[in-house]
Structure formats: structure tokens, C-alpha cells
Amino acid sequence: MKIVADLHVHSKFSRATSRDMDAGTIALWAGHKGIDLVGTGDFTHPEYLKELKKILRPSADGLFTPRGAKGGVHFMLTTEVSNIYSYKGRTRRIHNVLLAPSFEAVDRINRALSRFGRLDYDGRPMFGFNAKDLVKLVMDASPLCMVIPAHAWTPWYSVFGSNSGFDSIEECFEEQAVHIHAIETGLSSDPPMNWRLDALDRITLVSNSDAHSPEKLGREANVFECDMRYEDIVSAIKTKDRGRFLSTIEFFPEEGKYHFDGHRNCKVRLSPQQTGQHDGTCPVCGGPLTIGVLNRVERLATRREGAVPENVIPFKHLIPLKEIMADVLSTGAGTVKVDRLYTEAVIERGVPELDILVDMPEKELRRLLPEGIVQGVMKVRDGMVDIEPGYDGEYGRISIRRDARQSPQQTLF
Numbered sequence: 001m002k003i004v005a006d007l008h009v010h011s012k013f014s015r016a017t018s019r020d021m022d023a024g025t026i027a028l029w030a031g032h033k034g035i036d037l038v039g040t041g042d043f044t045h046p047e048y049l050k051e052l053k054k055i056l057r058p059s060a061d062g063l064f065t066p067r068g069a070k071g072g073v074h075f076m077l078t079t080e081v082s083n084i085y086s087y088k089g090r091t092r093r094i095h096n097v098l099l100a101p102s103f104e105a106v107d108r109i110n111r112a113l114s115r116f117g118r119l120d121y122d123g124r125p126m127f128g129f130n131a132k133d134l135v136k137l138v139m140d141a142s143p144l145c146m147v148i149p150a151h152a153w154t155p156w157y158s159v160f161g162s163n164s165g166f167d168s169i170e171e172c173f174e175e176q177a178v179h180i181h182a183i184e185t186g187l188s189s190d191p192p193m194n195w196r197l198d199a200l201d202r203i204t205l206v207s208n209s210d211a212h213s214p215e216k217l218g219r220e221a222n223v224f225e226c227d228m229r230y231e232d233i234v235s236a237i238k239t240k241d242r243g244r245f246l247s248t249i250e251f252f253p254e255e256g257k258y259h260f261d262g263h264r265n266c267k268v269r270l271s272p273q274q275t276g277q278h279d280g281t282c283p284v285c286g287g288p289l290t291i292g293v294l295n296r297v298e299r300l301a302t303r304r305e306g307a308v309p310e311n312v313i314p315f316k317h318l319i320p321l322k323e324i325m326a327d328v329l330s331t332g333a334g335t336v337k338v339d340r341l342y343t344e345a346v347i348e349r350g351v352p353e354l355d356i357l358v359d360m361p362e363k364e365l366r367r368l369l370p371e372g373i374v375q376g377v378m379k380v381r382d383g384m385v386d387i388e389p390g391y392d393g394e395y396g397r398i399s400i401r402r403d404a405r406q407s408p409q410q411t412l413f
């Protein structure tokens with residue numbers, strides 16, 4: 001079966017997260033979005049875990065469904081852990097997503113982690129030990145678990161981050177690197193950027209939302225063709241099997257908050273080349289620039305831009321439907337007008353947002369949405385967008401091109 005999966009989310013027990021992020025609301029919104037399998041997030045948090053154990057019942061091998069919930073949304077037990085430690089004279093801050101096959105494995109992980117610090121003050125707990133020791137601890141809890149470096153390029157909290165990361169998976173995880181089979185590309189990078197590093201050829205690129213509120217679920221996701229079983233999903237990721245791991249759904253990376261370099265306070269946005277010309281300092285205030293994801297990729301790249309290695313997983317760039325509506329209507333994504341349109345099309349008629357964005361035929365879209373929005377959706381599918389890249393924590397600004405579409409058929413005749 002086709003499975004759309006979003007495996008990195010946060011519950012209301014994480015900092016700066018919506019109070020609505022409980023299992024029931026996550027399941028409801030996963031349905032609106034068209035996600036079949038969603039991560040619980042935050043299984044390390046004692047109070048949330050208690051809720052999960054009460055609400056979730058085993059559904060398929062290693063996966064769960066909420067009691068009494070309508071619809072077919074399944075859960076995987078997942079969490080994110082932050083390791084902040086000093087290595088070779090520099091502070092390293094690495095986030096990893098953990099996947100677990102059972103509450104027993106979760107209990108073993110939590111017991112082991114609680115020896116190093118508290119689990120109850122943040123859904124994404126922080127520890128002072130080395131990221132490679134985290135991998136060992138998790139694999140000791142169950143060899144079926146998986147550790148996936150989260151948003152692998154973000155400057156502050158990631159394995160390749162410009163401020164506190166490493167130059168390779170092996171440098172970060174040393175002998176435990178054999179257990180790292182995948183990384184999360186994050187919002188500010190997409191697969192073609194990652195293809196430029198031959199060191200990542202053995203790594204599977206996954207995409208998740210890292211949602212802190214229900215509406216952000218599925219803004220990035222993975223599409224599988226396999227059975228709804230924990231081991232099948234994990235094995236499709238581990239083996240980078242194109243028969244079972246069909247594609248990823250991605251942000252346009254320029255829309256991410258750290259695509260370009262820059263200094264937000266001074267509203268300075270720079271391409272990697274421009275940063276080179278300014279010696280890495282802000283041309284307005286002279287302070288340090290935040291070096292973004294594109295710059296880091298170019299630093300570590302072994303291949304030219306546009307290179308496509310063998311055996312890569314296909315992907316699609318999307319823009320959230322509310323942003324498309326806002327752009328077409330020249331208004332904000334948070335306005336009543338956009339909310340009403342979205343509610344009618346997605347929530348009241350029960351048509352999943354990802355269906356609308358990815359593969360619903362144009363004719364069917366017309367039955368659902370005003371013509372302008374249909375054109376917007378189709379243009380986004382064709383990549384007809386302009387983007388001012390994001391930088392230093394500022395999201396990129398997207399605009400859909402105003403010129404008329406040329407469908408492949410029209411060009412043909």
C-alpha cells in the first residue's frame with residue numbers, strides 16, 4: 001500500500017509548541033493533510049508517554065492507532081534528542097530523531113537516558129554527552145531502533161551545521177556511524193543539494209515536517225509503497241530501496257529559514273559568493289554572519305551543482321496550500337479569507353491537502369477550488385515560482401509567477 005509518512009513532530013510538551021499537539025489532534029490533522037503514518041514525537045517525555053500508552057493500541061507490527069479514532073492514521077513511536085557537548089575544543093549541538101518499534105524499547109531508552117539528565121522539562125530533552133554514545137544507547141535498547149540526524153544542515157543544531165556541527169557523518173558518530181543509514185534534509189535543503197556530497201551516496205535522504213503545530217504537519221514527508229509495519233518502513237529507509245521508498249515531498253529549499261547566509265537584525269541576505277566577498281562579516285554592522293545551508297553544502301560538496309548520482313529517490317517540491325491561496329489572493333496565509341477557502345476544500349469536503357498539492361488531476365481540482373487557486377497549484381507543480389531565499393532564521397518569500405502556464409500539450413501542438 002502507498003504510505004505517506006511524517007516521522008518528526010513535537011507534542012505540546014516541547015518548548016514553543018502549540019498546546020493542541022496531543023495524539024488526538026495530531027491524528028485529526030494528519031488526516032486533513034493526507035498523512036497515513038505520523039510520528040508521536042516526544043516519547044521521552046514521561047507525561048506525554050503516559051498519555052500515549054493510554055490512547056494508542058497496537059495496530060500493525062510495531063505501529064499504533066489511537067483508540068476510538070476514525071480514519072486510518074497510524075502512529076510510530078518517535079522522539080528527538082539534543083546532544084550538546086564539547087569536542088576538539090568546539091561546542092557541538094546535534095539533534096537526532098529516534099524511531100522505536102515498541103513501548104518496551106521506549107522504556108529502555110528512557111531508563112538509560114534518565115541516568116544522564118531530566119526527561120520531564122522538555123519534550124526534546126537535552127544531554128551533555130556525545131552523539132555517538134546516543135546511538136549506542138539507542139541500539140542497545142533495541143537493534144530495530146533507528147537514529148536519524150535531524151534537519152542535518154541547520155546552522156545551530158545539526159550534524160553538518162556551520163556553527164556547531166561536523167564535516168562528515170563519520171567524524172560525528174565515529175564507530176557508531178555504521179548505524180546511521182539516513183539523514184533528514186530539513187526545510188532549507190533538498191535532495192539535489194545533498195547529492196553533491198559523494199559521502200552521502202550510502203545515506204537515505206528523508207523528509208519530515210518537524211511540526212510544532214497541527215497545521216504544519218506534512219509540510220515535508222516521505223512516500224512509501226510497502227506494508228504498514230514498522231520493520232517494512234525502517235527497512236525501506238535503511239536499504240534506500242526505490243521499489244518501496246517512492247519519493248519525498250519537499251519545501252523549495254529557498255523557502256527554508258537558513259538557505260542563504262545573512263544577518264537578520266540588519267536585514268542582510270547574502271549568497272555564499274557574496275559572503276565570500278564580505279569575508280563572512282555583516283556589511284552593515286560588521287558582526288558575524290549566520291552561514292546558511294547552501295554555503296555549507298558548497299563547502300563540503302565533491303560534485304558540481306546539478307550532478308545526479310545513481311540510485312537516488314525521486315522528490316517533489318511543494319508549497320503549503322494556504323500559502324498558495326494567500327499568494328493568489330494577494331493576502332496573508334493567516335487571514336479569514338484563506339482560512340475559509342481552506343476549510344471548505346480540505347476539512348469540510350474531506351479532501352487531503354497533499355492530494356490537492358501533489359496528484360489530483362486539474363479537472364478534479366476545478367470542482368474543489370476557484371480557478372485562480374487551481375492555476376496556482378498547477379504552477380507550483382511546474383516549479384513556476386520565484387523565491388527570495390530565507391536567511392538567519394527568516395523564512396524565504398515565495399511568489400507564484402503571474403505569466404500564463406504552458407502545458408506540455410500546448411507546446412507540442
Ligand SMILES: [Zn+2]
Nearest residue numbers: 080095150157
Ligand atoms: Zn531539532
Ligand SMILES: [Zn+2]
Nearest residue numbers: 263266282285
Ligand atoms: Zn549586521
